[in-house]
Structure formats: C-alpha cells, structure tokens
Amino acid sequence: MKRILLIVSGGIAAYKALELVRLLSKAGYGVRCVLTPAGEKFVTPMALQALSGEKVHTDLFSLTDESEMGHIELSRSADLVVVAPASADILAKMAAGLAGDLASTLLLATDKRVLVAPAMNVRMWEHAATRANMALLESRGVLVVAPDAGPMACGEFGPGRLAEPPVILAAIEAALGVARPLSGRHAIVTSGPTHEPIDPVRYIANRSSGKQGHAIAAALAALGARVTLVSGPVGIADPAGVQTVHVETAAQMLAAVEAALPADVAVCAAAVGDWRVAAAAGQKMKKDGGAPPALQLAENPDILARLSAPGPLRPRLVVGFAAETEHLAEYAAAKRARKGCDWIVANNVGGTGIMGGEENEVLLLSDEGAQAWPKLSKREVAGLLADKIGKFFA
Template identity: 75%
Template sequence: MAAVNLSGKRVLLIVSGGIAAYKALELIRLLRKAGCAVSCVLTAGGAQFVTPLSLQALSEERVYTDLFSLTDESEMGHIQLSRSADLVVVAPASADILAKMAAGLADDLASTLLLATDKAVLVAPAMNVRMWTHAATHANMATLAARGVRVVGPDEGAMACNEFGPGRLAEPPVILAAIEAMLSGPKPLAGRHALVTSGPTHEPIDPVRYIANRSSGRQGHAIAAALAGLGARVTLVSGPVSIPTPAGVALRAVETAQQMLEACAAALPADVAVFAAAVADWRVAHAAELKLKKTPGGAPPPLELVANPDILATVSRPGPARPRLVVGFAAETHELRSHAEDKRRRKGCDWIVANDVNPATGIMGGSENEVHLVTETGIEDWPRLGKDAVAARLAARIAQALA
C-alpha cells in the first residue's frame, strides 16, 4: 500500500461493540503513522472488547466514554468534540449504532456526537451475516446513504460466530485508504459525470420466473463508490441486488436489459461510462402473462429466445453522446485474454476489464477479484485484490485518463 500523508488532519474514531473492535487498534496505529491525530470515543459495547487504556496508548490522547461528564459538559464538550475533527469514523460500526444513526437517536456519547456533528461521516460496518442481510439493516444503510454517509466494507468471510458471509469489518489498510480519499483535498474527478452499470438483469419468463446472470453487483457498486470518492457525479444503473447503494451516488434501479439501456441513454452525456453489469444476453420473446403450468407429460414449455440489446456496443458508437472513455467488462471462463481483446475490438469500447469467473476462482459473487485491464496498447495483469481495492485502482486509472 502506498504511503499516505494525513499531517494536520484529525479523525474522531468511534469504536462500537463487536469482536472486530480489536482492529480499531491497528487502524489508530496506521492513522498516527500517516501523521493524523486521533480522538477516540468508546461505546459501552466496545468497552467489552477493547479498553480505554489501549486506545489511549496508541492515540496518545484521552479516550471519551461518558456523555454526562460534568467537566466536559459545562462547556458543551460533546458538541465541541463532534465538530473539532476533519472526519468522523465509526469502526467497527455495529448494527445497533447504525440503527441509532438512521433513527436520529442520541442516548449515549457516540450517538449524540453523530447527531451533532457537521463533518463528513465514514462507517465501517461489522456484524453477523444475518444481521447485515436483514431488511432492517438494509433500510438503515439506505437511509444513511441518502444522507451522504460513506461506507467501507463489510468484507465476506468466516466470522467469530462460526458463520460465513458478508459482515466482516474491512481490514484497517482498506479503511485507511477510504479515510485518505475523503481527506485528500481536491478531487481529480470533480466536475465529471460517470455512468456505471452494476448487478444482473432479470428477463421475465412469466410473472414468477426469469433468466439472469450470477452477479452480486459488488464490483460495480464498488466502482461507483470509488468514482464518487474522487469527486465525480455518479449515476449508477443497477439491476436487482441486495447490497446498499453507495453514498453520494444517484441510483437508477432497473430489472431488464432494455430498461438498463434506456436508463443509460437517459443518463448521457457522461465523461466516462463503466459497464460492469452482468447483462443477460437473451430474453424470452414473449413473456407469459400468467404463471406457466406443467403439462401432464411434464414436458417443458417451448421458449423462444431473442437477443437483448448490446448496451456496451450501443454507447460505444461514435457520436456526440459517446463518453470520452468507455470501459466494458468481460467475464470469461476460458481463453480470457483472447476473448477480452476480441470483445474490445467488436464493441468499440476503449478499455475492457477482464476477469476469470470460472466457479473454481470464487470471484463471481465473492469479495475478491483478479482482473486484467485490456487497452489499445496492451494488457495489464493486476493481482488478486478485494473488490474495493480493484475499484479504487480502476478509478485512479480513469482519473488519470481524463486528466
């Protein structure tokens, strides 16, 4: 990871409850190494996993825990604390504190600070997979995203509760990179408009069945977040996904390929378009209005398939509405390089981000990706990285190309 310089910056770090609280210690160490001052607030739940003394030893500052400290509150200390930092970071952010933020509750020091602050807020969620995927948490995250709260993670993997899935706290270097992006001053994509597609499309067979591709939308959503983090105005056109919309991004939710094409056309003009969605190549020519029933003999009903519109090729066509930079994705299971180079030529786009989605790789639907950037000058082989890291690297390349 490249060295960062946060000299002169101050972060207010709120450590809430959860076994992942121990990672806050490493985050403090990285922030201090980057020259950033850190003020810590420890919730009652967080104090079950880390001590005020450990946070104080690494931050070299007093740790705050009590809303009703008379010495501090005689000068409205919680108001001052909430506004004296350049950025407020909640890591780990438990389901409880995210719910309090969404509801505007203020029943302890941490939630009161979050309600009183006038500074940008970054949250790094960490919780059990079932808590993260619960409808209430999704609603809370959507509410926070609409208010401009930025999110990093969570990652997917094994958890202390012996379950597996999304909900792990993002690693401290990844959180540090998100903090650095928010505090880095002038944004290289400020004033630019980025169009990003994400997720699968659902092509109806009848009212209850559809044709789709296996896509979680994580990579496309991460790219949208990374471009927004660099200052771009981002329009995200997404098929059906179960992940929250990144903060500061305008979502256009669609289901079918035709709807996605129409939403993309309506979003133009754009400086850059990144087509990360896994669009179904075919659809049923005439979807049934009623649920198809099994025949007495059990034979499947005949389905006439027709090609879906080619969104990447359509937007890549020369013309006044064509974005300056068009980036496509190629998900392949074999002969990755040759198929990706051929796709770039056929579609007329500028770049192709190729990845191997053979089931053995675990990439499709997973938290990591290994991509190859295909341009007119050659192929760059990137190492296997978390999807957030891939997005950050791609966004940086896009900013460089548009400079």
C-alpha cells in the same frame, strides 16, 4: 501538509480506522490518532502508530503528553478533527458537551471543524436519543458521513455500518477543500445482473452479485466524480454518495444509461443478459404433464456497444467487462475490438464461487497493452481502476 486528528472510538468497525489511516498517509496527510478506552478493545495503539508514524494518544492525564503538548494544543494543531468510527456513546458526549476523557475533552476544546462517521447497531442508530444528538451536532456545524446499510456483526441488517474508508477520505478532502482527480466529471456505472422474464414468476438471470460494480461506483465517487449507478436486482446496499437507478431488464438498463448521458466515463460492469424470451407469457406457465415449453429467445440490446459507438454523446472513456471461463486474454481482446470500447477488464469466472464472491483477479486491456492484476478484494480492484481512470483525465 494538512494534518488530521483522528479519534477512534469503540466498536467492531474500529478495524476500518487502520485502512483510513493508511489512505490518509498515502494521500500525503499527517495523521495523529487518539484511541478511546473502548477503541483499544478492538485495535491497538501500536497498529495505529505503525501506520501513522505518530505517537498514539490515549490518556487525558498523561504527564508526558501534557508537559510536551497538552490536550488543548493537540485539539487545535490539526486542520480537521475526524471521529471514525463515532460510537453512540461519543456522539452523546459531544452533544452534551462532556469532557471526562481525552477524546471528549479534545472535541470540546477544539476550534477546528469536526467530521464524524457514525457506526453502531441499527437499533441504536435509529433510537430517538441518537437521532436527537445527530440533529443537534449537525446544527452546530459538525460534518457527518452517513453510515451504510447492510449486514452487521451482531447479525442484524440496516443502517449503521461505518462508511467505507475511501468514502470517509472523500468527505475529509471535501471538508478541506482539496480538489480530487475526478471533480467535475460525470461517471455512469452499470452493475449486477439483469432479470429477463419468462412469465410473471420466472426469469432468466446469472450469478452476478453487483459487488464489483457497486465498489467501482463508490471508488469513483471517492475521487470526486458525480456517479450514476444503474443497478440490476442485487442484494447489497446502494453506495453512499451515488445516485442509484434500479432496473430489472437489459432494455430498462439501456434506457436508464441513455437517460443519464452525457457522461465523461462509462464503466459497464453489469452482467447483462445476452438473451431474453421473445414473448414472455402474461400468466404463469403451468406444468400440465406434457413436454416442457420451448422458449424462443431474442438478443438483448448491447449496452457496451451502444456507448462505445462514435457520436456526440459517446463518453470520452468507455470501460467494458468480460467475464470468461476460458481463453481469457484472447476472448477479452476480441470483445474489446468488437464492441469498440477503450478498455476491457477481464476476469475468469470458471470456478465455483468466483462469480458473486468477495475477490477478483483481473486482466486490464487497453492501448497500453495487457496488465494482469493479482487477486485482490473487489474494493481494491475498484480502487485501482478508479485511480487509473483518474490519471486518464489528469
């Protein structure tokens, strides 16, 4: 059994360390945790111990720990040392070679590879001192899981958010040379809405946020897949470790998907507009006091049906999505048959705030029948779907 020494430093992102410990334990790794004094302000030793099943270490000068194990042995008994979250403070201590507390002493004493997942305010992440520290650590062979960009607890927006636990898990397994279920596979994921222009300033769209599709792309990458994410216009950051192609219209999305082929699996999670304006105006349409203009609509290309059609470039597994407001199972089954895809993930979006929200409750239809999943976060839905895809290719 591979063993991980996880150092949890201070910052609001420390709560994600609990999920990382759970994922590591579920994957069969032994996990020992070290919690810094600042880290204890955000998570407790008891919580980490409950999830890891191991004593949590906090004190460099603990007589019990030093007599039973010693910080030198603790630093060398693991196969990999992981710092997540890695605050600006602990990164600076690592770069300077300081050893004034248990965490920094372990990092200086270890002879094993070290992986850090930084998390801090965007200004701290972009500061010249932090950039210099990161460059120095990487030159020494420290592995880095780059932070995500997005909104922060402090109210600012930018890079500095701790990478999601599945992404950190994937980096850990890559560092350990562990084969992942989708290693060597190429996945195409579509996400978000499409914007179909009416004129240069107006368009037809829908309420899709892209959160589910982006989460699926990240989950597939965490299982080792090379992922091409084709995203319509969204207000969320691109997932780390994923090649993202940005498009606006359904025609552009189809072209990007076809350019990304061949692929082993395609997951069509985007809410592609069914129709476009047949002839978009070249200039802004003016309101002149008369009747509103009549918009002649034309049908958009059917990306899911194109991918599902038999042929040499058809992915081995094609997964579609069905967002319905009624008759969920009936309409989803009909769509699966009509499109020719292998699986359909259906969800009811008939309530206010459901489309674009943080949770999803889905029905998965396949040759095995219908599986109803409980209401979960979109990240959890993505993880379950990715696991099922991984088992398909096992």
